[in-house]
Amino acid sequence: xxVRVSTADFDISAEMSRLTAGDTGIGxxxxxxxxxxxxxxxxALASMTLEHYPGMTEAELERIEGEAQRRFKLSxxxxxxxxxxxxxxxxxxxxxxxxxHRNDAFAAAEFVMxxxxxxxxxxxxxxxxxxxxxxxxxxxxDDEAAAAWAAQSE
Amino acid sequence: xxVRVSTADFDISAEMSRLTAGDTGIGxxxxxxxxxxxxxxxxALASMTLEHYPGMTEAELERIEGEAQRRFKLSxxxxxxxxxxxxxxxxxxxxxxxxxHRNDAFAAAEFVMxxxxxxxxxxxxxxxxxxxxxxxxxxxxDDEAAAAWAAQSE
Amino acid sequence: MTDISNTAKPSADEVVLRYFAWLRExxxxxxERLVLPPEILTVGDxxxxxxxxxxxxxxxxxxxxxxxxxxxxxxVKPGAKVASAREIAFFPPVTGG
Amino acid sequence: MTDISNTAKPSADEVVLRYFAWLRExxxxxxERLVLPPEILTVGDxxxxxxxxxxxxxxxxxxxxxxxxxxxxxxVKPGAKVASAREIAFFPPVTGG
Numbered sequence: 001x002x003v004r005v006s007t008a009d010f011d012i013s014a015e016m017s018r019l020t021a022g023d024t025g026i027g028x029x030x031x032x033x034x035x036x037x038x039x040x041x042x043x044a045l046a047s048m049t050l051e052h053y054p055g056m057t058e059a060e061l062e063r064i065e066g067e068a069q070r071r072f073k074l075s076x077x078x079x080x081x082x083x084x085x086x087x088x089x090x091x092x093x094x095x096x097x098x099x100x101h102r103n104d105a106f107a108a109a110e111f112v113m114x115x116x117x118x119x120x121x122x123x124x125x126x127x128x129x130x131x132x133x134x135x136x137x138x139x140x141x142d143d144e145a146a147a148a149w150a151a152q153s154e
Numbered sequence: 155x156x157v158r159v160s161t162a163d164f165d166i167s168a169e170m171s172r173l174t175a176g177d178t179g180i181g182x183x184x185x186x187x188x189x190x191x192x193x194x195x196x197x198a199l200a201s202m203t204l205e206h207y208p209g210m211t212e213a214e215l216e217r218i219e220g221e222a223q224r225r226f227k228l229s230x231x232x233x234x235x236x237x238x239x240x241x242x243x244x245x246x247x248x249x250x251x252x253x254x255h256r257n258d259a260f261a262a263a264e265f266v267m268x269x270x271x272x273x274x275x276x277x278x279x280x281x282x283x284x285x286x287x288x289x290x291x292x293x294x295x296d297d298e299a300a301a302a303w304a305a306q307s308e
Numbered sequence: 309m310t311d312i313s314n315t316a317k318p319s320a321d322e323v324v325l326r327y328f329a330w331l332r333e334x335x336x337x338x339x340e341r342l343v344l345p346p347e348i349l350t351v352g353d354x355x356x357x358x359x360x361x362x363x364x365x366x367x368x369x370x371x372x373x374x375x376x377x378x379x380x381x382x383x384v385k386p387g388a389k390v391a392s393a394r395e396i397a398f399f400p401p402v403t404g405g
Numbered sequence: 406m407t408d409i410s411n412t413a414k415p416s417a418d419e420v421v422l423r424y425f426a427w428l429r430e431x432x433x434x435x436x437e438r439l440v441l442p443p444e445i446l447t448v449g450d451x452x453x454x455x456x457x458x459x460x461x462x463x464x465x466x467x468x469x470x471x472x473x474x475x476x477x478x479x480x481v482k483p484g485a486k487v488a489s490a491r492e493i494a495f496f497p498p499v500t501g502g
Contacts, residue, residue, distance in 0.1 A: 011167055012166050012167045012170060012185075013165055013166045013167040013168075014167075016166060016187070020189070020243070024190075024191055024192025024193070024242040024243045025191060025192065025193070026189055026191070027188065027189055027191045028186060028187070028188050028189065029185075029186070029187040029189065030184070030185070030186050030263075031166075031183075031184070031185040031186075031187070032182060032183070032184050032185075032256065032259070032260065033170070033182070033183040033185070034181065034182050034256065034502050035174070035178075035180055035181055035182065035183065036178075037178055037179060037180070037181045037254070038178025038179065039178070039179070050501070051425060051426055051429075052501070053423070053425055053475070053478075053494060053496070055478055056475055056478035056479075056494065059478045059479070060478075060480075081501060081502075088178040089174070089178045092501075092502070093501070093502050100191070102186065102188065102267060102405075105186070106186065106260070106263070106264050106267075109184075109260070110260050113256060113260075113502055116501060116502045117499070117500075117501060117502040118499070119480065119499065120499060120501050120502070121425065121475070121494075121496060121499050121501075122499055122500065122501025122502070123425060123426035123496065123497065123499060123500050123501070124500045124501070125426070135426055135427045135497065135500075136500040137498075137500070138497070138498030138499065138500050142502075143498075188405050204404070205328060205329055205332075206404070207326070207328055207378070207381075207397060207399065209381055210378055210381035210382075210397065213381045213382070214381075214383075235404060235405075246404075246405070247404070247405050256502075267405055270404060270405045271402070271403075271404060271405040272402065273383060273402065274402060274404050274405070275328065275378070275397075275399060275402050275404075276402055276403065276404025276405070277328060277329035277399065277400065277402065277403050277404070278403045278404070279329070289329055289330045289400065289403075290403040291401075291403070292400070292401030292402065292403050296405075297401075
């Protein structure tokens with residue numbers, strides 16, 4: 001069970017080898033990789049800068065990971081989130097959930113992503129090819145996804 | 155859009171680089187890796203042998219991938235399934251779905267796995283540490299998962 | 309024209325039967341090539357015929373409800389017609405993934 | 406004992422305020438350390454106080470409904486008490502992932 005905030009990219013194969021090593025109780029691993037897109041509403045993006053709240057970020061990611069472990073039967077999990085300046089096509093986030101059965105792995109990965117988007121203190125600033133910069137606005141659909149999980153647990 | 159049947163293991167990082175290269179419209183990649191577990195109902199497994207129906211396997215995987223593309227907004231997808239003799243901890247299957255948005259990527263990966271487990275002509279034979287061999291029986295829950303998707307599309 | 313076509317293709321009625329997993333083991337066959345008796349119209353007929361075909365098929369096909377069938381690489385149900393099939397495969401429910 | 410404790414810790418009432426994303430840009434501050442006026446009991450009070458604090462805080466806090474608050478690294482709602490807070494952070498809704 002690991003969370004990491006890093007300016008460096010991640011190696012998915014290496015992370016998976018590390019996370020699953022020696023545990024043959026794992027039957028399925030679900031992963032999600034979020035990437036920087038090259039266009040926003042048809043406008044070419046030059047870069048995306050990710051700011052975060054050191055200390056709180058790790059606390060929130062650990063809280064989210066712990067909540068995923070409480071809800072699903074997991075063998076291991078990993079959250080890596082990058083910060084700093086990223087380019088189109090760059091990886092932003094990696095969520096990896098290992099479980100005896102695939103349904104738990106899938107559900108936990110989706111749960112972590114929904115909660116991360118609603119609670120983890122990261123902020124994206126877009127710099128467009130035109131030179132214009134803009135802080136990304138939160139999407140209501142992310143809050144709704146997290147709210148749906150909260151309702152399920154009641 | 156690729157399907158592959160192989161005795162060799164796969165390199166997830168390399169496959170993801172290949173699948174996403176040059177497409178900055180991709181915002182999320184969902185992956186699932188199925189692995190050989192070391193125990194079945196408390197009995198130690200020595201190996202698992204996967205048989206398939208060459209020709210039909212590729213046809214079914216392509217059909218499933220095409221159905222996923224029809225149902226979800228995908229940028230690219232990949233299915234690799236191994237055959238032959240595998241050991242506990244070995245990878246069995248890789249499903250990778252790339253999409254502009256994460257919900258499509260997740261849903262497509264789950265859809266492909268549910269359908270693959272119900273329709274793709276693979277058969278697993280377990281060899282236990284005791285020397286006993288046994289063909290794995292299909293689980294009703296896999297058929298039910300596929301049936302739930304079928305009901306959704308009506 | 310019709311007569312010539314029929315005589316020019318003597319193997320037109322032959323079908324390849326394929327067996328996988330425990331059906332392959334129990335029949336002792338990966339595949340065989342034969343002409344089906346004309347009274348076999350559907351997959352259900354074929355499964356019944358297999359179960360009455362004698363050793364080792366009687367054993368392999370004793371529980372037809374546990375057997376799945378594909379015609380020319382596509383899953384079919386017991387009601388499917390076998391008339392135009394080139395390859396018919398028999399196997400247990402799939403267990404990949 | 407109580408008197409000694411109070412005088413021995415002159416910084417006990419100080420709180421660190423932190424600002425992120427466009428709140429950091431608009432306030433021109435990453436963080437500041439201060440003693441909050443005693444009439445500020447809740448996060449809601451604090452947001453109102455910020456909006457009346459003059460330039461550049463009036464601009465940064467003009468729309469308090471667009472601002473999220475964390476106390477000591479945990480998300481809180483406007484009704485949360487600020488009394489025991491050591492660090493209070495202000496930021497827009499998060500946009501990671």
